[in-house]
Amino acid sequence: MLQQKSKKGAFLALVCVAALLALVVALENTLDPTKNILLFTSLKKGAVYALVAVSMNLLNGFTGLFSLGQAGFMLLGAYTYAILTIPVESRESVYYLYGGSAVKFSLPDLFGGADTVPGLVLGVLIALILAGCVAAAVAWLIGLPVLRLKSDYLAIATLGFGEIIRAIFQWDKLGPVTNGANALKNFPTFSSFNITNADGQVVFRLSTFVAFLIAAVCIALIVLLINSSYGRAFKAIREDEIAAEAMGVNLAKHKRLAFCVSSFFAGVGGGMFAMFANQAQAKTFTTAMTYEILLIVVIGGIGSVSGSAIAAFLYVAASEWWLRFLDAEMWVFGIKVPFLRTGFRMVVFSIIIMIVVLFFRQGLMGSRELPDLFRRRPRKSPRKAGEHNG
């Protein structure tokens, strides 16, 4: 009975995701991208942040390990992706300060160059997977000492780790690999996936679709993990470490697994962030970025994957797009609206976040998932119920 229900649920989820992806393709090819640049920027950045937020939620929400190292793992992923995919011919110009790169190959070139379909798809795919692997490997190393720490000490140690990584990648001596403090660029981005004709004109846009596809596949993998026996062990650790241990959950092993998997997807997310931003630079991956992702997780509801994903899009759209009018001066009936000037958007935005944190502590979804909202009819309407819990 239960088996049947979950099979039906999985099928429904698959259909919904496919419909969403189809909608993205349709939107991208019907709307004029130059007029709707904010929409597509928000969608792409939202997809990246959704993945990273879900990966952080796996750690903070499902395993109860309060880690603040996400930006550091994203940095590792972004640099790994960039270093492996910059075409060989443009390495000279990117690394001009260091007289060329120490890495003499490029993954897309190995498969026939970034202009060909197999070169692009295989190159980017393998580079993203390797980006995740590097982040996961480093997480394993860091985890050996750090995961023995409890709650806030773990948070501070991982925060410190993020800062250390950033300093190392900006070091001059590593310049031939990391390009020092300068940005890495010219690697394949989301826009490289747009199909062009012989004249270089775009005939079919796929850039946003690719961002959504990668994020969707990764989030699906995380959901599968959460629903497996490992996921149940994670939740047991979150609820009570001692009880979980007594029940036979190997604490060290499961914590390490959660930390590595979370970092793997943060690394993939970092690679995607580099694709989104068209460059990878260590100074973008600051503690502020980790805080941003943490706030997304909180707004979405700690312990809800769909909540994190929805909150990521809302957060990015609000900060990049909807609240943008607050930054420009505005006149209503000849009177200048007070306070509106550059920076006001972020003030309003942070006040909204504080309100959510203080008064709607459950976030959008609490610990429920999207399908839960439709399944049973609670007494109140489902959205309201979530807000009252706070």
Place this chain on the structure above:
Amino acid sequence: MQYAVSILLSGISLGGQYALIAIGYTMVYGILRLINFAHGDVFMVAGLMMVYLSASLPLMASLPLMLLLTVLLGFVIERAAYKPLRSAPRMSVMISAIGVSYLLQNLATYITGGLPQMYPSLPFLSESVTILGAPTKWVTVVTPVLVILLVLALTQLINRTKVGMAMRAVAKDFETSQLMGIKINSVISVTFIIGSFLAAVGSMLYFTNYPSIVPLSGALPGLRAFVAAVFGGIGSIPGAVIGAFLIGICESVIKGSDWSVFSDAFTFALLIVILVVKPTGLFGEKATDKV
């Protein structure tokens, strides 16, 4: 020799400034078990207030006003952002602190327009002096003295007065002290007031050494001061001061060597090593887990 003296002097002065911030962290942690991520930003806001107040008022008026407003800010933050979450899990309060820090930074960006603000040069503190052949500012000499005086006053307050006794009781056991008739909320408010006052004094000394303030100026000194507090054993005031001086000197030495990029990395590496080897820090109390 002269170079070594100047590095050591700047390290000691930096350490003193970190100590003033670290005390705020360590006291709040001792009582609320909360890492007050917004503390570094309160420090930055104090600096900005000084910039704006001294533009229109004489120093005699702007300095006390700045101290008063910073104290008020610390008080309001606690009442608005932390008090409603008193019974919530610790993680929610920490997230609220991160939210406040984000808000203060964005507010500062809005008010300054994102432009660096010139810190006013204070009479006496900004004037030059030569010690053992190393030229420096008076602030370098004043900082350690002032820090020691303030810490002595603080320890007197904590050990000799009624409110100090209440603080120690609350730090020991939150709920029992409440049952004993201690007004928890006022004790916590006093803690935040003291912390903000010391951060305001610290910001005056710290920013005198730097030409300008930006909205992110508070983040890194805040984190370093936090590391100092952990290093010394969080919850312990002498520990925080000693930790801050050590970290200040280390930073100054590394900044003067070829490894200057790694000054922050070193601080955090030290943090991780300390946390792993001796999580309670130099002087921290050993916490026992009750099952």
